[in-house]
Amino acid sequence: MISVKKFSLLLTGLLTLFTVGAANATTAHASSPVNDYISSQNIKPAKVSSALWGGFPKNAYRHGVGKPEGVVIHETANPNSTIYNEIAYMKSNYRNAFVHSFVDASHIINIANTNYLAWGVGFPGNSRFVQFEQVEVHSKSAFAHEVSNAAWYTAYLLHQYGLKPNDAAYDGNGTVWSHGSVAKYLGGSDHTDPVGYYSTTGKRYFGKAYTMSDFYGLVHNYYYSDFGGSASKASSSASATPLDKVTYSKLTTTGKLSSKYSSYRLYNHVKNAYASTSKYSWSSVKATAGKKVYINDKGVKDKAGTTWYRMTFSTAKNAKQYWVYAGAVDVD
Missing domain, CATH: 2.30.30 (SH3 type barrels.)
Incomplete structure (x- = not known):
């Protein structure tokens, strides 16, 4: 997590010599109270808004790869902030840490060019992943909308960079990562988000903990319904023509x-x-x-x-x- 109250991650390196085997796409059609609610309410993801700020450093992804190898999902751990407060604070404190985008119930806002790495999970993850933050929300509808936005945006990024969904939680090989999975398998941090936020908020509004497995299932469904399971060349404004959803x-x-x-x-x-x-x-x-x-x-x-x-x-x-x-x- 990258909290407005507390930034503890320092840039510890931009390049890594570690290699991880190529990940194969896995299949999941997760059903959960949150995912079912998103479906029953016909919730549609927000559009990606571009608000790129020129002050962020532009450093290449790891040598020999040169592009993202997956997506890391964060949450801010601040129950009292808004998406705009978080973005403003990050611009003022980017030397400590920054991510590419922010998501809440109504917005997906891209603030740093995803073609360059961000400083959100330390070494070696920074040089491998696109990273975005979720702002904490406080209602049943808002949480469902935020999760929908986050899952769809993850699928969007995977498609943009020629990647397929693969849950990294089980073995540290994959394209969809929580901050907790990065810390567990790659090091560089001791954070566990967004697991706690998902669990607590799912229980509060839906009577059951929301899990990263549930989230991955939603990512998988969005990827294969909205993006046809195919991948485009990397582009900061990539889009896809959806097939039947x-x-x-x-x-x-x-x-x-x-x-x-x-x-x-x-x-x-x-x-x-x-x-x-x-x-x-x-x-x-x-x-x-x-x-x-x-x-x-x-x-x-x-x-x-x-x-x-x-x-x-x-x-x-x-x-x-x-x-x-x-x-x-x-x-x-």
Whole structure:
């Protein structure tokens, strides 16, 4: 965290010789009271506002890479400040620490060029990650809006720099980092944000702690719904043309292939929700009307309102998963 009250991080180095293996994208469709509320209330993320300040130093990311390798999520640990107070204070104290952007319930404000590193997590993380702060908010709606903004902005940054979602919390390899994960796996700090803020605020307004796993699931969903899972070349003003946006929710049930199943197709993702989607023939799974299936996820297209199910044909741990239109399945 980088608190208005207290700055303790010092710039301890700009370059690192450490290397970390390339991270592979993971899959998650997290469901939580906060994420479900965001979906049910049809909360839309704020647009990114550019308010770049020329006073921040411009130092390159680590040698041999030259661009961000992930995103670090912070929170300010100050319950009494506003986003504009935080930005003003940071400009006055940037020699101690600074981040690239600030997020609250209504804003995503980029203040430092993300093509250059920030000083938010110490060495060696500074030379590897885009970093942004969340301002503490104080209502159910505000927290849901802030989390939505933060997750969408994380997905936006990953897309901008040619990265895919991968939760770093489990092994220190990935593209989505809390400040706590950086401290745990890379050092340079002893901070744990935004874990405590998420947990406390989730309990206060939604009756259940919000976790970084929940947040990662939201990032994953935004990335593959709004950005098609593809990546663009780095640009300070990168944007993406969204495909069909899908709201996902966990579902554990069974069903049977309907009498009309052959009118539809099997896919590896919800149709048109991804930049590229593979089709599979029913003969490849020895399909017959009435064949039992095991359903583990549900997706509803926001605009069309159509429902899709992710299913397997066995309970084996490595069973291949397929997405189908709801008409192909009679759900138990």
